[in-house]
Amino acid sequence: xxxxxxxxxxxxxxxxxxxxxxxxxxxxxxxxxxxxxxxxxxxxxxxxxxxxxxxxxxxxxxxxxxxxxxxxxxxxxxxxxxxxxxxxxxxxxxxxxxxxxxxxxxxxxxxxxxxxxxxxxxxxxxxxxxxxxxxxxxxxxxxxxxxxxxxxxxxxxxxxxxxxxxxx
Amino acid sequence: xxxxxxxxxxxxxxxxxxxxxxxxxxxxxxxxxxxxxxxxxxxxxxxxxxxxxxxxxxxxxxxxxxxxxxxxxxxxxxxxxxxxxxxxxxxxxxxxxxxxxxxxxxxxxxxxxxxxxxxxxxxxxxxxxxxxxxxxxxxxxxxxxxxxxxxxxxxxxxxxxxxxxxxxxxxxxxxxxxxxxxxxxxxxxxxxxxxxxxxxxxxxxxxxxxxxxxxxxxxxxxxxxxxxxxxxxxxxxxxxxxxxxxxxxxxxxxxxxxxxxxxxxxxxxxxxxxxxxxxxxxxxxxxxxxxxxxxxxxxxxxxxxxxxxxxxxxxxxxxxxxxxxxxxxxxxxxxxxxxxxxxxxxxxxxxxxxxxxxxxxxxxxxxxxxxxxxxxxxxxxxxxxxxxxxxxxxxxxxxxxxxxxxxxxxxxxxxxxxxxxxxxxxxxxxxx
Numbered sequence: 001x002x003x004x005x006x007x008x009x010x011x012x013x014x015x016x017x018x019x020x021x022x023x024x025x026x027x028x029x030x031x032x033x034x035x036x037x038x039x040x041x042x043x044x045x046x047x048x049x050x051x052x053x054x055x056x057x058x059x060x061x062x063x064x065x066x067x068x069x070x071x072x073x074x075x076x077x078x079x080x081x082x083x084x085x086x087x088x089x090x091x092x093x094x095x096x097x098x099x100x101x102x103x104x105x106x107x108x109x110x111x112x113x114x115x116x117x118x119x120x121x122x123x124x125x126x127x128x129x130x131x132x133x134x135x136x137x138x139x140x141x142x143x144x145x146x147x148x149x150x151x152x153x154x155x156x157x158x159x160x161x162x163x164x165x166x167x168x
Numbered sequence: 169x170x171x172x173x174x175x176x177x178x179x180x181x182x183x184x185x186x187x188x189x190x191x192x193x194x195x196x197x198x199x200x201x202x203x204x205x206x207x208x209x210x211x212x213x214x215x216x217x218x219x220x221x222x223x224x225x226x227x228x229x230x231x232x233x234x235x236x237x238x239x240x241x242x243x244x245x246x247x248x249x250x251x252x253x254x255x256x257x258x259x260x261x262x263x264x265x266x267x268x269x270x271x272x273x274x275x276x277x278x279x280x281x282x283x284x285x286x287x288x289x290x291x292x293x294x295x296x297x298x299x300x301x302x303x304x305x306x307x308x309x310x311x312x313x314x315x316x317x318x319x320x321x322x323x324x325x326x327x328x329x330x331x332x333x334x335x336x337x338x339x340x341x342x343x344x345x346x347x348x349x350x351x352x353x354x355x356x357x358x359x360x361x362x363x364x365x366x367x368x369x370x371x372x373x374x375x376x377x378x379x380x381x382x383x384x385x386x387x388x389x390x391x392x393x394x395x396x397x398x399x400x401x402x403x404x405x406x407x408x409x410x411x412x413x414x415x416x417x418x419x420x421x422x423x424x425x426x427x428x429x430x431x432x433x434x435x436x437x438x439x440x441x442x443x444x445x446x447x448x449x450x451x452x453x454x455x456x457x458x459x460x461x462x463x464x465x466x467x468x469x470x471x472x473x474x475x476x477x478x479x480x481x482x483x484x485x486x487x488x489x490x491x492x493x494x495x496x497x498x499x500x501x502x503x504x505x506x507x508x509x510x511x512x513x514x515x516x517x518x519x520x521x522x523x524x525x526x527x528x529x530x531x532x533x534x535x536x537x538x539x540x541x542x543x544x545x546x547x548x549x550x551x552x553x554x555x556x557x558x559x560x561x562x563x564x565x566x567x568x569x570x571x572x573x574x575x576x577x578x579x580x581x582x583x584x585x586x587x588x589x590x591x592x593x594x595x596x597x598x599x600x
Contacts, residue, residue: 001514001519001520002493002497002500039285041281043323044322044323044324045323046540056522056568059568059570060522060570064494064497065494091497126324140326141324
């Protein structure tokens with residue numbers, strides 16, 4: 001019972017802290033695409049793949065006192081920062097040790113911006129397409145974000161790096 | 169005349185209790201309805217286990233899909249046609265997407281998807297793009313037409329206005345299921361003035377907006393949705409049936425993994441147990457097949473599988489108590505241990521189930537709130553987010569309601585015999 005909740009706590013714990021709801025959403029999605037066993041269902045929404053289940057789980061974990069959510073006023077918008085409490089750390093021990101490669105994948109993602117992870121997760125959402133089709137799709141569904149060629153190259157390189165540490 | 173524009177010689181009508189008549193003139197739509205993949209939706213109930221609470225709720229995804237098609241048809245043919253902000257060349261793609269949007273749903277969708285880690289949207293895509301009758305019909309329109317329809321349903325289509333007609337906070341999908349589910353369950357919630365909403369819808373860039381004069385009809389729609397979620401969709405007894413159904417499938421899967429010899433080989437499930445699912449395996453399953461297996465599994469030697477199957481078939485469901493996982497987390501752990509000591513496997517007989525709904529949400533720039541808001545078209549042509557004009561909507565905007573229930577078989581805990589004292593102790597803890 002509550003194993004999926006514990007996985008999310010462990011995820012944030014390994015990251016230290018995660019800044020932004022969007023960033024957390026994309027990080028879990030990317031980890032899932034790298035075959036780490038997260039159960040949250042994702043659908044394509046405004047910012048790319050999004051999981052209502054994950055939103056709900058995080059909210060519950062905050063209510064349970066296992067995660068903290070700090071609001072930061074950025075003027076035109078509010079940003080949220082997530083971290084694990086001492087009770088949360090104890091709660092997540094029910095899972096035992098995490099997968100060996102998970103901390104490395106989380107660190108790689110947490111060093112990147114939410115915008116970049118949005119691009120990576122969108123490319124991964126269309127990973128059944130050819131590279132050219134993936135790029136075209138990004139321009140169609142994310143036209144207003146104007147991703148540059150450099151960003152796209154960086155994103156493909158990042159996906160290749162992730163693949164070397166993903167679960168095969 | 170091309171296949172895309174071909175019309176039937178005479179209009180076909182389906183009698184429908186919600187929309188009175190569903191009108192079909194397009195040859196493509198008529199042909200899609202006749203495909204085996206679309207006809208399969210007759211054997212998938214729209215509300216899963218809800219019929220065990222509201223006995224009228226036996227309607228299928230076939231009815232609902234036709235209903236969504238009819239609402240979109242009325243939008244494009246009666247309201248949008250001729251307006252400069254509407255691109256008439258999108259008519260057929262949006263009609264097909266409306267009709268096919270639920271094509272990939274499996275039997276008892278959510279429970280089935282959860283146990284076998286499947287995604288009905290992915291199967292919708294596979295059916296539209298794969299070697300199927302649906303794909304043959306769509307491909308006759310144009311080689312890239314199946315992909316266009318699939319992209320609208322997946323919300324990755326270029327024209328966001330088209331996507332929003334089927335998937336937004338006020339879309340044809342919701343407008344049909346609220347009214348249809350209210351009709352078949354017999355509840356008095358779920359009714360709103362759809363005629364009025366359709367009349368005041370206006371196509372705009374990337375979205376469909378509502379003329380401000382229709383605001384009160386939209387308020388009614390949002391309140392209907394709120395009521396239906398808590399009174400029907402999250403009904404605790406229906407959830408109990410879904411909990412048991414999920415556990416039956418979990419048990420059958422677990423037994424298969426350990427090499428258990430079933431009395432009747434579960435051939436229909438083998439591909440799902442082996443995680444090697446072809447589209448044909450998926451299409452071969454429907455709710456009548458699942459219910460047949462549940463009947464067969466009642467006679468299995470495994471006591472958990474037979475007990476859970478019997479419970480579902482005979483509607484001997486689990487009882488429940490309200491629980492707050494935040495406060496009662498230690499209690500849950502204690503209960504799990506006590507269940508084990510009492511010889512009752514908590515993995516199958518002690519289940520935490522959560523329901524949550526956000527009735528309406530507005531857009532907060534820069535953060536991850538994924539719902540596109542409903543926009544009103546003001547008399548001066550200004551576009552204004554709904555909760556800024558409606559006090560009623562403002563009062564529930566962004567407010568998520570969640571509740572948690574703990575399901576358990578009270579009858580087993582009340583049984584006489586071994587470990588009776590321990591069972592009594594468990595019941596006392598559960599009932600607080």
